Structure formats: C-alpha cells, structure tokens
Amino acid sequence: MRNSSGWWLALLCGWLFSLPVPAYADDTASALAQRQQEQTELRDKIALIQKEIESKESSRKEASDALKASESAISVSVRKLNDLSIKQKKAQTELDELNLQIATQQALLTQIRLALSEQLRKQYQSGLSPLSAWLSGNDPQILGRNLAYLDYVAKARTASVARVQEQLSRLADLQARADGKQLEIAGLIRDENEQKSLFDAQRKDRATLLAQIEGQLAAQRAEADRLDRDGKHLNQLISSLDEQIVVARQLAEAVKRDQEAKKAEAARQAAEANKKRPDVLPAEPSTLKSGFKWPVRGNVMARFGTDRPEGGIWRGLLIASPEGAPVKPIASGTVVYATWLRGFGNIVIVDHGQQFLSIYAYLQSMLRQVGDAVTDSDTIATVGNTGGQLDSALYFELRRRNAAIDPTPYLEK
Incomplete structure (x- = not known):
C-alpha cells in the first residue's frame, strides 16, 4: 500500500473535530432523542469518511x-x-x-x-x-x-x-x-x-x-506481503480512530446518562421517599484486568506470536467456531468501528478505555453499530469467514496504544 494515508487521516480528524461535542442536557425524553440523533449523525459521517478513504486509497x-x-x-x-x-x-x-x-x-x-x-x-x-x-x-x-x-x-x-x-x-x-x-x-x-x-x-x-x-x-x-499490507492498513485505521473514539465514548455515556436519568425520574415519581439516583458513569478501570470471558468458545487454531503458513506471525488469536455463533466483547466498552475491511472482512472494534481496544474480525454479521455501549454479556456479532477466509472462525486481537499484545493472559484459563 502506498504511504499516502496522511491526507485521509487529516480529513478524518478534520471531520471528527467538526462534530459537536454532546452537551449534557436536561434529563428528559427530548435529551435522549437528541443523543440518538447525534449517534446517527456520527455514523453517517464515519460512513462518508470510509467511502472517501476507499475512493482515494491505493488503486x-x-x-x-x-x-x-x-x-x-x-x-x-x-x-x-x-x-x-x-x-x-x-x-x-x-x-x-x-x-x-x-x-x-x-x-x-x-x-x-x-x-x-x-x-x-x-x-x-x-x-x-x-x-x-x-x-x-x-x-x-x-x-x-x-x-x-x-x-x-x-x-x-x-x-x-x-x-x-x-x-x-x-x-x-x-x-x-x-x-x-x-x-x-x-x-x-x-x-x-x-x-x-x-x-x-x-x-x-x-x-x-x-x-x-x-x-x-x-x-x-x-502472497508473502499481503499480511504485512493488511496489518499496516489496520494500524493506520486504528491510528485514525483516536478522535472518533472520544466522540463515540462521549455519545455512549451521554445516552446512558439520559437513560439512567429517565429511569431515576420514573422511580422518583413512583416513590418519593428513599429515592436514590444511580451512578450512571462507572469508574473507568486503571488498566484492563485478567480473567475475562473468551469472545467465543472453540478450538484455538492459531496463537499470538506463532508463524502463519503464508508468512509473518499472528498478532492475535484465531478461534474455530461454527458460522453464526455469537461473539461477545471481553469487557464493557463502546463500539468505535463496525464495517467491512480488506483482509479482515466484517470487523468490529470496541474501545475499553485506557487505550485498550479489542478487535473481532472475519465476522458473518455485525450486530452493533458505532457509538453503542456494550457489556460482556451482549452479542455484538456472529462468527463467519468473511474477507476471503477458508474456514469459519473468529480472529481476535487485543491492542494497547495501537500495539498488538497477547490476549491470552487477559482471558479465563
């Protein structure tokens, strides 16, 4: 791939900086509707950015x-x-x-x-x-x-x-x-x-x-250099998501704030005494801890750091699983990317805070969209073999500061 990603990175940041940072309005139904409208606008702008990148990318x-x-x-x-x-x-x-x-x-x-x-x-x-x-x-x-x-x-x-x-x-x-x-x-x-x-x-x-x-x-x-090209493509994409992650997280938190406020108001009206507003913004962990559930159950076909048959090394885990099996995020977070990407097929990226990202690829389907807040009990996608893969499997990556790290120590034994 030509080293010409600077223009679309600048374009991406420019568009994202032009997005309005959501104001925390009154706890009303209209405020919730406003958050949903802001989510829709964010997704539309990301779709435009994606089309522009694809049209100007390498031929x-x-x-x-x-x-x-x-x-x-x-x-x-x-x-x-x-x-x-x-x-x-x-x-x-x-x-x-x-x-x-x-x-x-x-x-x-x-x-x-x-x-x-x-x-x-x-x-x-x-x-x-x-x-x-x-x-x-x-x-x-x-x-x-x-x-x-x-x-x-x-x-x-x-x-x-x-x-x-x-x-x-x-x-x-x-x-x-x-x-x-x-x-x-x-x-x-x-x-x-x-x-x-x-x-x-x-x-x-x-x-x-x-x-x-x-x-x-x-x-x-x-092709010996295909994996290197795909890896660089993903690196460039994640680098461009920094501002998008901030906006998506703000939107998810604002929607959650409005939803919790609406619930609190309903509870207040139902019982005036002994009311207590829920804490709508849980504290962000200082680091990603270990013991998380696996995103999908199945045999591990390839592990982090091992050689790939076609050359290069695996930067994540390849987990065999039937087509259509549910995929769950390893921890709570916000969906910051959900679309088709060359070399990875349908892909979902979840931001967990503290510069931790989890990546789920080769998906049959993406069930959540950009800006959605998710927990480890939510199904965000289904397993597939998109992007030209041979077998039905989930490709799972964990990144910290855009560097791939071994996910195994963070998952249940």
Missing part, C-alpha cells in the same frame, strides 16, 4: 474486494433477523402477560357474578321486598330494620353490577390489546420469513461468487 484491487458487497449485505440481513427475533420475543412476552391478566380478570368477573347471583337468590328465598315490607303490617321498628336491610342489599347489588360493568370494560380492553399484539407478532413472523428468504438468497450468491474467484483468492493468500 490496487484484491480478489476479496469482490466479496465486500455480498458480505456486507449478509451482515445487514443477519442484524435485521436478530432485531426481528428480539422484537418477536418481547411481543410474545407482552402477549403472555396480557393473557395472564385476561385469565385473572375472567376469574374475578366470575367471582363477582357468583356473589351477585347469591345475593339475588337469598333475597328471593327470604321473600322480602320493599313492597312486602310495607304491606306486612309489622311493628314500625321491625319495618325500619327490614327497610334498612333492603336498602343495604340494593346498594350492594348496585355496586356489584357496577363492578361487573367495570371488569367487562377492562376485559374488553385487555382482549383488544391482546388481539393487537397477536397481529404485531404475525407481522413480525412474516417480516422474519421474508428476511430469511433474502438471507438464503444472499448466501447462495456469495457461494457462487466464492466459486468464481477461488483461484484468485488462493493466489492472494500465497
């Missing part, structure tokens, strides 16, 4: 570049399928809750109806009514007691009828909401089936394309 083309459109489209499809699955599960949970409320309401309505029926039966059996009481000729005191009792019964019956009407109205509302939720689920299932069909077609197209360029890919893998 050298590689066989794996032909896979970019196909593999990027597959990533989008998988992310949409994942989103639809999450929405469907949420809708189903809400429907189950509505059905439970409907069952509870029906049981309560049955109890009220039985109580009202019992009241009517007992009054009928007693033969007591306002007219019969007046015509009975009883002592005035007895008459007064009977009339007071009948008045109490009449009021109780009226209250029971009102409760029946109220419960019927609530039951109708719950049923209408349940019907609406069933329609929503049916729509999500339909959208999911359509997306699956599109995904299957995209996979077939990629398989066809792979078969067409397999010879070129094989020759490309044998």
Whole structure:
C-alpha cells in the first residue's frame, strides 16, 4: 500500500473535530432523542469518511474486494433477523402477560357474578321486598330494620353490577390489546420469513461468487506481503480512530446518562421517599484486568506470536467456531468501528478505555453499530469467514496504544 494515508487521516480528524461535542442536557425524553440523533449523525459521517478513504486509497484491487458487497449485505440481513427475533420475543412476552391478566380478570368477573347471583337468590328465598315490607303490617321498628336491610342489599347489588360493568370494560380492553399484539407478532413472523428468504438468497450468491474467484483468492493468500499490507492498513485505521473514539465514548455515556436519568425520574415519581439516583458513569478501570470471558468458545487454531503458513506471525488469536455463533466483547466498552475491511472482512472494534481496544474480525454479521455501549454479556456479532477466509472462525486481537499484545493472559484459563 502506498504511504499516502496522511491526507485521509487529516480529513478524518478534520471531520471528527467538526462534530459537536454532546452537551449534557436536561434529563428528559427530548435529551435522549437528541443523543440518538447525534449517534446517527456520527455514523453517517464515519460512513462518508470510509467511502472517501476507499475512493482515494491505493488503486490496487484484491480478489476479496469482490466479496465486500455480498458480505456486507449478509451482515445487514443477519442484524435485521436478530432485531426481528428480539422484537418477536418481547411481543410474545407482552402477549403472555396480557393473557395472564385476561385469565385473572375472567376469574374475578366470575367471582363477582357468583356473589351477585347469591345475593339475588337469598333475597328471593327470604321473600322480602320493599313492597312486602310495607304491606306486612309489622311493628314500625321491625319495618325500619327490614327497610334498612333492603336498602343495604340494593346498594350492594348496585355496586356489584357496577363492578361487573367495570371488569367487562377492562376485559374488553385487555382482549383488544391482546388481539393487537397477536397481529404485531404475525407481522413480525412474516417480516422474519421474508428476511430469511433474502438471507438464503444472499448466501447462495456469495457461494457462487466464492466459486468464481477461488483461484484468485488462493493466489492472494500465497502472497508473502499481503499480511504485512493488511496489518499496516489496520494500524493506520486504528491510528485514525483516536478522535472518533472520544466522540463515540462521549455519545455512549451521554445516552446512558439520559437513560439512567429517565429511569431515576420514573422511580422518583413512583416513590418519593428513599429515592436514590444511580451512578450512571462507572469508574473507568486503571488498566484492563485478567480473567475475562473468551469472545467465543472453540478450538484455538492459531496463537499470538506463532508463524502463519503464508508468512509473518499472528498478532492475535484465531478461534474455530461454527458460522453464526455469537461473539461477545471481553469487557464493557463502546463500539468505535463496525464495517467491512480488506483482509479482515466484517470487523468490529470496541474501545475499553485506557487505550485498550479489542478487535473481532472475519465476522458473518455485525450486530452493533458505532457509538453503542456494550457489556460482556451482549452479542455484538456472529462468527463467519468473511474477507476471503477458508474456514469459519473468529480472529481476535487485543491492542494497547495501537500495539498488538497477547490476549491470552487477559482471558479465563
């Protein structure tokens, strides 16, 4: 690759410096909407930067570049399928809750109806009514007691009828909401089936394309200087992310601040006493500690510092795992890069603070976007073999100050 990255690095920094640093506005829904808008603008600008870099970069083309459109489209499809699955599960949970409320309401309505029926039966059996009481000729005191009792019964019956009407109205509302939720689920299932069909077609197209360029890919893998070029490309990219990391982290923290403030306000309104605002900005660790979970489970095919068959050494771990297996970040952080990159296919970079970055490559799909705050329990991607790789595996790198370091000491034994 030509040593001409200075212009696009300057362009990148210029654009990033022109981005507004988010102000910490009032803890309101409008502030949260503003953060989301700022995230969208950041992603749009990064996309423009990426296009500009690609258009002005070296004119050298590689066989794996032909896979970019196909593999990027597959990533989008998988992310949409994942989103639809999450929405469907949420809708189903809400429907189950509505059905439970409907069952509870029906049981309560049955109890009220039985109580009202019992009241009517007992009054009928007693033969007591306002007219019969007046015509009975009883002592005035007895008459007064009977009339007071009948008045109490009449009021109780009226209250029971009102409760029946109220419960019927609530039951109708719950049923209408349940019907609406069933329609929503049916729509999500339909959208999911359509997306699956599109995904299957995209996979077939990629398989066809792979078969067409397999010879070129094989020759490309044998190039002794290809790994060095790809490594330099990644180094230049990460060097250019410094300002982007600051902006993305600020946005993620601002969104989290607004979300936590919204939760705190809801809690305050629900219970005025003993309220306590949560600490929305956890302290950043002074260093990345050891004992983190592996990003994916599988056999380690290549370790840091070992020789690569085609020349050069591995700067990370290559972990064999089935296509579509979930990939999780090793620690909490902020997504600062998520796109297709030559030599690495679909790639996600997470900033953990203190100049620690973790890199996840060869991905089938990227499920999170720039600016997203993530934890070690979140699925950020799925395993694949993009970028012209032979086998389904995750390439994982850990960097400190843009220098690749051995990830193994930081992971669980």
